[in-house]
Amino acid sequence: MSISRLFIAAALLATTTACTVTRPVTDDYSQYLGNNKGASTLPHARVAEQYYLTPATQAHRYEFRSAMAGQANLWVVEFGKVLDATMQSADVVDALGAMSKAGSEQAAKGNTLVFDLKNYTFADHGAHVELEIGVRNAQGEVFRKSYRADGTTQGGKMFWAGAFGMKNAVQQSTKVAVDNIMGQFIRDLNATPGAVAKQ
Numbered sequence: 728m729s730i731s732r733l734f735i736a737a738a739l740l741a742t743t744t745a746c747t748v749t750r751p752v753t754d755d756y757s758q759y760l761g762n763n764k765g766a767s768t769l770p771h772a773r774v775a776e777q778y779y780l781t782p783a784t785q786a787h788r789y790e791f792r793s794a795m796a797g798q799a800n801l802w803v804v805e806f807g808k809v810l811d812a813t814m815q816s817a818d819v820v821d822a823l824g825a826m827s828k829a830g831s832e833q834a835a836k837g838n839t840l841v842f843d844l845k846n847y848t849f850a851d852h853g854a855h856v857e858l859e860i861g862v863r864n865a866q867g868e869v870f871r872k873s874y875r876a877d878g879t880t881q882g883g884k885m886f887w888a889g890a891f892g893m894k895n896a897v898q899q900s901t902k903v904a905v906d907n908i909m910g911q912f913i914r915d916l917n918a919t920p921g922a923v924a925k926q
Contacts, residue, residue: 757812854878
């Protein structure tokens with residue numbers, strides 16, 4: 728590559744970086760869930776006293792840009808925050824009961840839900856989530872299954888509201904995908920009575 732082309736590429740990169748506005752999506756996700764309490768109806772099961780996020784899930788950070796919401800905006804989704812807010816939300820507490828967050832998947836007693844995020848993307852105007860959920864107790868692992876769900880597409884909101892509607896669009900689509908996965912998970916538990924009874 729010629730020196731002139733390198734200079735142009737460096738200048739474009741510097742300009743893009745200087746104009747970037749970081750837009751956290753999940754810092755107030757718990758507030759979003761509170762404002763949308765009752766938007767989804769989950770089945771019920773009492774299976775665990777605590778939940779655990781794998782280190783990679785807790786540290787997850789996904790960044791993307793959207794031409795519809797302005798290329799200068801860098802949208803950031805941290806899925807660990809999504810799951811923490813979800814597990815403490817009124818809808819999930821009503822469905823699964825109140826749970827504390829565990830520091831390890833090896834619980835001293837009782838069952839622990841283990842969440843292991845396999846993939847998260849926001850593409851084609853919607854969220855796409857692949858999440859593995861397990862149940863462990865002192866005897867070992869008693870349940871594990873991978874789930875995949877797509878959130879509702881939010882193209883209209885992104886087009887008409889731009890950056891103002893983008894954050895809500897990502898939150899809403901992510902919530903729909905996570906709710907679908909939680910619903911499938913609870914139905915699987917209820918379809919195998921006794922397999923994951925609380926210790």
